[in-house]
Amino acid sequence: MKVVGLHIGLLAVLFALQFVLPAYHHGNLARIMVLASYAIGYNILFGYTGLLSLGHALFFAAGMYGMGLGIQHFDLPAAPALIAGVVSAALVSGGLALLALRTTGVAFMIVTLMFAQAGYLTILYFGEWTRGDEGFVIAQSARMIAGIDLSDPTNRYFAALILFSICLVVCLWLIRSPFGKTLIAIRENEERVTMLGYSTFAHKLGAMVVSGTLSGTAGATYGLLFGYAGASFASVQYSIFPLLWVLLGGAGTVLGPFVGTLFMFYLIDLSSGITSAYMLIAGVVLVLLTLFAPQGLMGELRRRFWKGLP
């Protein structure tokens, strides 16, 4: 009960903030919620199942380009384009899972990294369609769902909040389901799970598809809300970001991805306001955090104060 209360409480606060935040932070928070949704997707595979992927940008981009190309080249309205993005992320993550889950550990990291890089190069190669590095703008007229203009800041904030709520609820529900509990067990001791009669391959496949699909949904929504799709979202950097956010916020906690994304966003935002050497400040803070809160902010909270925090 306490757990459900906490998460609903956060969503209520985010809802209320909409009415009080100044425009600048209002826009930031919308962006953070979408990126945190991406991190929630990443966390299902990394934090709960214990599989470290270095290729999630592929799923984020699959969602973004599934949506963006649908609008750009097939004149899809926003809603079906969004669905196209979600479906392409599901397909891409399923396909990659079938290949990458034959490996474990470092090999898994390398295989996911390699395929994501191949995806990035594919986007560049088909520059005629994707406009490569430069990317393409998604026209305001195409960013309407049921007459609601998603380029309007208020609508955009709500859309981001809805996406974030869905991802949060899906994550919370998943990890409390028998399937999710088995994923956690795989993280703890995979051989034992096999010897209890579970197909760990099937479970990891499921985890990767859910993880990739949530990530891709975030990617598609990002493109739709902020009106742009570009190859940089498929680059290595965008595979590393969710790893960092999740590590900072607390791997294997439901709220960790949001906390980590928020923290990192404002860390860079604030330190770049103080000095041009802002990456240095950010770096120092990150090092301090890994020293003093190695399980991330929410992980530390769980360890010290609230053992049952999911």
Place this chain on the structure above:
Amino acid sequence: MTLLSTKGLSKSFDGLEAVSSVDFELPAGQIRALIGPNGAGKTTFVSLICGRLAPTSGTVTFDGYDITVLPAHERIQRGIAYTFQITSIFPGLSARENIALAARRFLKGAQVTEVVEATIDKVGLLGRADQTAGDLAYGHKRLLEIGMGLAQNPRLLILDEPTQGLSDGEIEAFKELIRDLADQATILLIEHNMKVVMATANKISVLDGGRMLAEGTPEEIQNNFAVQTAYLGRDDA
């Protein structure tokens, strides 16, 4: 009825033949002890049965089906449960969740809770169910390991040196547990403690150097000269 049999079952680890052409039959309902000196191949032999290892040659038949090519989890689903010699639990989860994972594979909702609570009681972990498994004392981890085997309600329960590290009191309780279980499951018990073997087994198989050296009732085995020189006479028995 034969529940489990192996034919010509062998396993080599680069040159070393750890299990060597073993023919083995286990009738349903029996408690069979598998004994033999350290390094005899006992763990390797049962690993071939439950699918943790693939044999170099030979077949494993369970309940009339050739399961030699089945992956481990499918063998478990058919009713084989294995408890590890080297404790293999989920250290970061509660003892209760460890057992629940074993039950949840084939049960849902309230049934899981029922089996979990009953199992925790059976293995004597009642006051410790909420503790993090990794924080339990060694003996309690062993009991948890046994509990994870029991909670699967298996047709064949393979116990690999379950009493290692248990106190005398816990060993007594374990003997009771095995006797109670006898009418529900067939048991293959690898055990170094001869008192436990004599008190529980209907029949004993002796493995030495990867070969099946002898098989018989506890009395026969106790009187068997070859077994005595290979095993019973040694200090590690």
